[in-house]
Amino acid sequence: MSLIDSVSLPRSIRLPRIDGLVQWIVPLAIIAIWQVASVTGFVPTRVLPAPSDVVLAGWKLLLSGELVRNIWVSFWRASIGFLIGGSIGFAFGLANGLSQLSAKLTDTTLQMVRNVPHLALIPLVILWFGIDESAKLFLVALGVFFPIYLNTLHGIRTVDPQLIEMGRIYGMTDGELFRRVIFPGALPSIFVGIRFALGIMWLTLIVAETIAASSGLGYMAMQAREFMLIDVVVLSILIYALLGKLADSASRVLERLTLAWHPAFQKR
């Protein structure tokens, strides 16, 4: 999940019109094989329901409004948690990247906290917050915090010192220097952090919703398991995959818009 692998693919395949479709060939082929395997009885439907059954289950849930409600709840938790954790991580990354004092004061502490797997806090979080919204938001925010913090910090620390000297020679104020040199220079690294964070965001949310929730996609899957509704379980997993892909695509679009200057994003 680095900048490099996100950009090398579209450039190596030089067929822009087909490009958008190529990436869907493998997922569609897998679904087709899966359907055939289920229909022929090669895979028992008790183990894995046919894709058509999953779609049917999805349709029923969609009609009852349950699907939309659960997706909305999960989406809301993910976004708010991401915003909270991401903003705090970004703020600390900025502060510690720009100020030696701030870095000395907080970096060691943050590095220690980082080494605790945040999902290990679930029992504690349940004791603190019960199973209401704040528990999920707390966990997502905590998970998202570190990749954004680390990559923002790294991005700012690695801005070319020669460019900073140039900015000073040409009389940039501190504000201008940040806006015109430091922040744009750190942006590619910040995006790497965002994409890592998006992955961690879904992972955290799934686990939290499976263990302690009364709504959301994870809860829907756990409920379905209780009633042996395997098609709904599979549906939930597929929706997670789609949402994850969607979040990643959104961050790529943003990357393309803001990093147009980067040689890797230029169409030649």
Place this chain on the structure above:
Amino acid sequence: MQTALRISLPETELASRANFAPHARVVREERPTTTAGLPLSIRGLRKSFGDNEVLRGIDLHIPAGQFVAIVGKSGCGKSTLLRLIAGLEKIDAGSISFGQDIQPEDIRVMFQEPRLLPWARVLANVEVGLGRDRASGDAHARAEKALTEVGLADKREQWPSVLSGGQKQRVALGRALVSRPRVLAFDEPLGALDALTRISMQRLLERVWRDQGFTAILVTHDVAEAVALADRVLVIEEGRIAHDVTVNAARPRQRGSAELAGLEGSILSHLLSADDRT
């Protein structure tokens, strides 16, 4: 007339230099477009980094508008001298004076690396050179004019990453020229370019220097480049000026002429004999 300006440099000396003449902006606006260079007087200049004494007492006068090249072996202190003149390092002892109050925009440096902002278009990179005048209404026009001077007007909307090494260095030159500096310091500006691009860049440097009349100080490894461009070549050895050679050849100069080749040979032999002694 010569109100010697002692630059004793606290840490953010660029900022402090701006404070020397808070009212001088009015004067700047009345300056004609072809600005004359500033004279430069250096007295007893010393600089150490830790225990390493890099400059051991430099005394030097450069008349306004002169093109001076500084040559010497690696580590002889020539780049340090240039950085002190440009105000990028703090002076330990001695003084550098420009004979009058100066503005930060009056002195510009060009480095071996172009140091362009990769995320700014070519024109915006040139505008950076305007310093505090960036916000003024004619910033665009001035940047475009500077870009035309270096022959890159058609690249104004490009990203720096698509330019060749020579083109990037020309943008850097445009950025240095846009504020109409009165002293231009070059720190190996052509060191990273291929031989042909070097020659065309040397011609460009000579042309803009003759057009604009700034005082030019060029640090270089290349003695041929020094004699081709400069009125005067200083050879620095172990932190002191060891030789001061005047180049009288007519301009524009013929590269490879016997006169220049002879001078180049004698300067090289100075440099090499210093090598033998150590």
